[in-house]
Amino acid sequence: MKRRGRQPDFDRLRRALLRQGAPGPVPPIEFLADVQLMEQVVGEKFPIESLADLKSCGEAECKRACDLIVRFQEQLGYDYVSVLVEVPLDSTYTGAADTGGGGTRYWQDQSHGPIGSWVDFDAYRWPKPEDISYRALDYTASHLPEGMKVIAVCDGVFEWAKAMMGLETFSFALMDEADLVAAVCERVGELTAAACQNTVNTRTSARSSERRHGLLYRHPDFAKASAPVRLPVGKAACRNRPRKRASVSPACLWQRVCCDG
Numbered sequence: 001m002k003r004r005g006r007q008p009d010f011d012r013l014r015r016a017l018l019r020q021g022a023p024g025p026v027p028p029i030e031f032l033a034d035v036q037l038m039e040q041v042v043g044e045k046f047p048i049e050s051l052a053d054l055k056s057c058g059e060a061e062c063k064r065a066c067d068l069i070v071r072f073q074e075q076l077g078y079d080y081v082s083v084l085v086e087v088p089l090d091s092t093y094t095g096a097a098d099t100g101g102g103g104t105r106y107w108q109d110q111s112h113g114p115i116g117s118w119v120d121f122d123a124y125r126w127p128k129p130e131d132i133s134y135r136a137l138d139y140t141a142s143h144l145p146e147g148m149k150v151i152a153v154c155d156g157v158f159e160w161a162k163a164m165m166g167l168e169t170f171s172f173a174l175m176d177e178a179d180l181v182a183a184v185c186e187r188v189g190e191l192t193a194a195a196c197q198n199t200v201n202t203r204t205s206a207r208s209s210e211r212r213h214g215l216l217y218r219h220p221d222f223a224k225a226s227a228p229v230r231l232p233v234g235k236a237a238c239r240n241r242p243r244k245r246a247s248v249s250p251a252c253l254w255q256r257v258c259c260d261g
Contacts, residue, residue: 006077008147010214013079017215031082031153031217036098036105038072049104052093054136055086066140074145080214082151083140085195086133089188090114091163113166118180126187129194137199141212149214152199160188 013027014020035046046068047061048054054062066083073081092109115121141150155163161184162170173181199216 008074008077008079008145010079010147010149014214027079028077029080030078031151032084033072036103038068041075042068042071044068051084052091054084055088055133059135062136063139066136067143070140070143070145070148074148079147080149080151081140081144082153082217083137085137085152085154085199086135087155087160087191087195088127088131088133089160089164089191091160092166108163109166111166111168113162113164113169115164115180115184116166116169118177121180121183127191129191129198132191132195132198134199137213144212149212151215151217152213153217154192154195154199157185157189157192160192161185164188 013029016024016027032051035048035050039046047064048057054065057065069083070081090113092113094107094109095104097103098105115124137150137152144150161181164184165173165181170181196216199213
């Protein structure tokens with residue numbers, strides 16, 4: 001498939017998001033697409049089964065996948081390339097034969113995850129903020145077509161908490177073990193807040209004309225845009241563990257990346 005007629009221009013998307021200038025055609029935006037769909041567009045096989053594999057695949061596979069994602073976004077006429085920030089947390093997946101295009105399709109197990117009890121929580125090897133990988137983000141930013149910029153996508157506290165526990169287990173635990181849910185959300189919140197802050201602080205320092213990172217998209221469960229982050233707390237104290245609260249304002253993150261300049 002050949003690229004659509006118009007040239008990429010991230011400023012066009014930026015002006016639309018900020019409601020600046022005269023109204024015009026609304027630029028298309030889609031934060032993520034399935035690997036199988038992208039393969040149909042670019043006409044090549046990806047070296048990974050899903051975008052979640054970016055955090056565990058080899059260096060060559062990561063670069064190849066990023067190149068194909070850039071080609072997919074460019075060919076469909078987007079003004080940006082969206083890239084997941086690789087927070088090294090785990091979830092449980094199940095798969096089945098893909099009846100549409102062959103191969104196997106995977107999705108998150110909605111019943112179970114790596115953490116279902118306090119025993120699991122204590123045994124889990126929780127990563128540190130310095131373990132977060134930005135290799136896909138940085139590689140893509142340095143291999144963009146003219147006019148495009150990167151949108152960094154960071155999953156939210158709810159997305160990771162339900163993924164690590166399984167939505168069913170997570171839902172029951174809200175009533176049965178609220179302190180466990182609070183502890184999981186706290187750990188997840190610290191990591192995702194660090195990922196967002198580091199993306200903003202270290203990857204948007206260049207002048208606006210030179211910067212290739214255009215926007216940080218943070219899922220809206222983080223907090224209201226006008227208030228600092230407050231992680232969920234259970235009805236009971238988290239087994240007398242010391243508690244910390246993040247204080248990152250999503251509104252500030254948006255402004256620093258998208259609006260600065």
